[in-house]
Amino acid sequence: MADxxxxxxGVNVATPTEMKVTLNDIDAKSGRTASGKMKRDRxxxxxxxxxxxxxxxxxxxxxxMTASSGQYFNVTYLDPAIAGMAxxxxxxxxxxxxxxxxVDKFNNVRWSGLSINYIEM
Numbered sequence: 001m002a003d004x005x006x007x008x009x010g011v012n013v014a015t016p017t018e019m020k021v022t023l024n025d026i027d028a029k030s031g032r033t034a035s036g037k038m039k040r041d042r043x044x045x046x047x048x049x050x051x052x053x054x055x056x057x058x059x060x061x062x063x064x065m066t067a068s069s070g071q072y073f074n075v076t077y078l079d080p081a082i083a084g085m086a087x088x089x090x091x092x093x094x095x096x097x098x099x100x101x102x103v104d105k106f107n108n109v110r111w112s113g114l115s116i117n118y119i120e121m
Contacts, residue, residue: 006051009073014060018052021080047088049077049118055100061111068092068116075118093117 006013028041053064067073072091079086097114 005078007076008064008067009070009075011063011067013064013067014053014056016051017054018050019077020050021077022048022050023081024048046120047079047090048120049075049090051116051118053097053114054112056097056111056114058109058111061097061114064114064116065095068095068118072121089121090118091121093119 005015006019024046025040025042026044026046028043030038030040032038053060056064069092072089074087075090076085076087078084093116095114095116097111100110100112
């Protein structure tokens with residue numbers, strides 16, 4: 001992988017400026033007993049990736065959004081829980097960014113602030 005930190009749906013994408021990895025427990029049943037003790041039936045743990053990019057070209061922005069547009073897709077990322085790279089299936093939440101500059105010195109539009117949440121299937 002050319003970018004050693006992030007690949008979306010088989011596409012090497014620009015290095016993000018921020019990435020937060022959250023592990024979320026999924027319970028079948030949970031609740032408290034009459035004495036206040038927590039009772040859980042954890043069935044799995046899923047990840048959520050909150051990723052943000054800084055200044056992007058039109059082609060970089062398009063590559064990230066296109067790779068993230070499928071119903072489900074694989075993301076390869078640096079996972080702190082395993083201290084290495086992991087590939088898992090995700091879907092994307094809302095995505096969008098701001099136009100940073102309508103025209104740069106090469107007559108190109110530049111984007112900034114692209115933010116996407118990826119939720120593990």
